[in-house]
Amino acid sequence: MNDQNPYDPYYPQPQIIGYDEYGQPVYQQVPPQSQQSYDAYDPYAQQQPQGRPPTQQPQAPQHGQQQGYGYDAYGQPVQPQQPQQPQQPQTSQQPQYDPYGQQGPQQQGYGYSPYETGQQWAVQPEAAPAPAPAAPVAAPAGVPGPRSAPEDGAERDYRTEQFSFIEEPDEDSEDVIDWLKFTESRSERREEARRRGRNRVVALIVVLALAAVGGVGYLWSAGKLPGFASEEQKQNTATGPQKRDTIVVHLHDLKGGGTSTALLVDNTTTGQGTTVLLPNALSVSTDDGTSTTLAKSVEDDGSSGTRESIGNLLGTEIAGTWRLDTPYLENLVEIVSNIDLTTDVTVPSDKKGEDPLVTKGENQTLNGRAAVAYATYRAPGEAEAKQLQRFGQVMYAVLRKMSDDPKANADTIATLVMILDPSLPEKDLGASLAGLAKHAKGGDYKTAVLPVQQDGSLGEGAADSVVKDILGGKVTPPEQGGAVRVSVRDATGKDATEAARVVLVNGGFAFVGGAEADTQKSSQVLYGDDAQKATAVEVAKTLGLPESAVKKGKPAGNAAVTVVLGQDYKIPGSKK
Template sequence: MNDQQHPYDPYYPQPQIIGYDEYGQPVYQQPQAPQQGQGQHYDPYGGQQQQPQQGYGYDPYGGQQQPQQPQQGSPYDPYGQQQGYAYPSYDTGQQWAAPAEPAPAPATQAAPVTPAAPVAAPAGVPGQRPASERSAPARQAGGDDDRDYRTEQFSFIEEPDEDSEDVIDWLKFTESRSERREEARRRGRNRVVALVVVLVLAVAGGVGYLWSAGKLPGSSEAEQKGNAATGPQKRDTIVVHLHDLKNGGTSTALLVNNATTRQGTTVLLPNSVVVADEEGSVTTLGKSVEDDGAGGTREAIGNLLGTRITGTWRLDTPYLENLVETVSGIETDTDTDVPGAKKGADPLVRKGEKQTLNGRAAVAYATYRAPGEAEAKQLQRFGQVMYGVLRKISSDPEAATVTIQTLQQILDPSLPEKDLAASLARLAEHAKIGDHKTALLPVGADGALTEDAGGSVVKDILGGKVTAPEAGEVTRVSIRDGSGKGATETARIVLINGGYAFVGGAEAPTRETSQVLYADDAQKATAAEVAKTLGLPATAVTKGEPSNAAAVTVVLGQDYKPQGPR
């Protein structure tokens, strides 16, 4: 062992705490450097044991003590690197004894240590004790205030503070209370929204049910169609002529699609109905089809009924047979047996309900008329076949066009394939749901339209009342003969020569005075001209209800005297 003890001896006593600084950290006693000239050194093994003297270092093993003198202004050295501050070496076989109090320094060498004034801790440091509760650390006299401290020398002691815990509890309480209030408001808003949605759905469902059940005012189908019928209506009308190439003769019907009321109608026209040709000559519908062709007949029917016909569909019996076969047959209720082509053969069509007819059977049933049977019966069978065909044709215009093209028939230029298919598709849509009916045009024995025809067919189905003729259009005039003289034919000739279109005549009860009736005020002047043409007084002109589709109706009385036009 060297006389000079190693400064890092682990058995050297630790420095003594003499106080706390303003940050609450311990302050240790400054070690005293050995006096120069002293030849004695610290002996940790007790080679020389002397009593400690004032001013000398402490020797826990009885070695010679070296005098220690505190040096003023020396910095604090916690690792014992200053001269004279040595630690004993570590020895596991020797028990360490607590060091005794160091001897106080002589009064002549060091000034007394005075405690430093307490410094208040910075405000707002969490867990730090208030300055009033901490003891001020003592400083050595003459110590240097400008010490060089390092960050590892400081540590903060977390101490619970009752006041801070109370504040935290209050913040937690207020925060949880605010959250509960916000959650309650949110639940309340959600309940209100849910209630409103339920009420809206309930009202909508109730209205929808009442509407579908037709219990709301004006919501039933009949009321809707009735309301639509009172206003302007959009109609599409085509005329169909069925030509029987085997037995001869024709059958005529009007296919009417009312887009406003969503109703389809087949109007059957007897061949005996009286129409006026292009020159104003009176003829029957059957003769007009044979003589005047499609265009002339179409105009004659339009003038008679006061309606606009968009096109003509000539349907010969071979094409009707192909059409029924294309749609895979039809089903209808038959009212009679139709015999086969050969005598004694089974009936081609049997009487009964829901009879299935192929193309050949459909043609036979549509054209069959028993001996002595009225023409109306045959027309009704023709209407049944057309209704069965409409139920089987596709309601898609493109698919219906393909069906018409399959027939490879030559159509009238007024009705090309696409237009015909579009009309049939709209009618098929009504027929599939039962919104299609068949009506027979009422005609008297003389071929003139009856009074019922004006209301049931002309007004309701074909377009309502007769309006004023357009510029250049011939005025339509009808006659009711109540003279008792059979003057209808004479009056008809006079009117045609006068430039009017005769649209039918009928017998009427005998009356004394004649009348010239008009419905539209725009026809008042025309009615006066008609009265003058027939030699009737101006007082005979009166506002009333013309018959059928006529703009003016002449009711002949016993005062009528046949004469030429004036």
């Protein structure tokens, strides 16, 4: 007999094969089942553990009992469940109960209940066909659904809280939707980019068109448009009101002696910079009315007196004086990192055995020492104009290297610790050099030489172009109480200029220079503006000339009235 409990309802009852000598039933030993079985009375059809026998097995017939009946755990006869086909529960039949009193699957027929003695269940010989399964109904949220049978014979132990209904998205459909959205958004972005590109192109075209029209208009109004400047515009540009910033610079050669003078002119109206070189032989007036040369005026009268003499002679306003000694020029070139220019001569070194300081040729780079040597060099027998032009080259090259920022230039000048004229402090000099540097870097810069005759007087036609066009020295009526500027040309052949100068200065006129002229018999007093006719008459009377000598003509560019002394002029105090 095995160790299984014969009264366990979950194990099959052994068959009685007889009775022993004491009248007790003898049971047939049933081997344990090797496969799993299901309890026919379990409504959830739970799988029994392996190694346990099925809950119901056919029983051997007992004495006085029908074939196939046995006893339950309480000794009551029970019709065994059909092993081959468990009955499906019928919803229309009276509910039945499992061994624990739970509602179980309903079956047709009768038999004996394991809990109610004597209640019969009729056993139908054959199982009725199972009805068609009803359509599954989804359980409400939070309510677990029915448990399913385990798969592959494995034991499952699931609890209801382990299950929940999840709506899983269709990956393929989501991918398609995402692709459509991506394609649509990319198309919209491309179209938007095209629209923005078209708008930008249109805006750029409009801006360029407006800029072109504005630029052409400006060039036309300024008379800089080639082939389209009217004669009136040209005349206004050349002779109209223009704003100029003019300073005078004196280069003092402390080693070799002598000076070189130039005017630095910044025409802010036309955007043109110019260096006007002044020869040392230029005749200027002193404070007492006497004539002297420019070189002697720089030595004797200094900066202030010379600046006023040049301004009176040329009829222009000079803002200030820049004294540039050769040591300062050398340091300035070093600060701006050397200069580049085309040299016209080879300058030897002042020390024996050394290479030349400057070599003749194009695009020569000069340091501070070489720049000073080139600016002051004058070969034996060479005209002064050659050395003056070299000084102009050095000044232009320095301006190209200087900054167009006024403050930066002021700092550079302060570094040099130069001797400055009170009329031109560091701030004002830095601003003037900044404007000139801007023109020099842009190519709007030129150098001109003021033409002077041998006697130091201004030349005729060339002087007018420099004085009027560059310096703006057009003669205007004198201010109330101001002295009238008078120039003298001596055509007597008797050196009468000094005598005429003294008479004019004593008469209240400003003598602005004298020059020699070809001999002529009759004297003339020339005026250019009708408003100056009365003044010309007064000049003639002062010199003792007849009123018939007054004529309208072309006076010198720096004077309101020009007197040409002929042979009929009588020098005061002379017997002839």
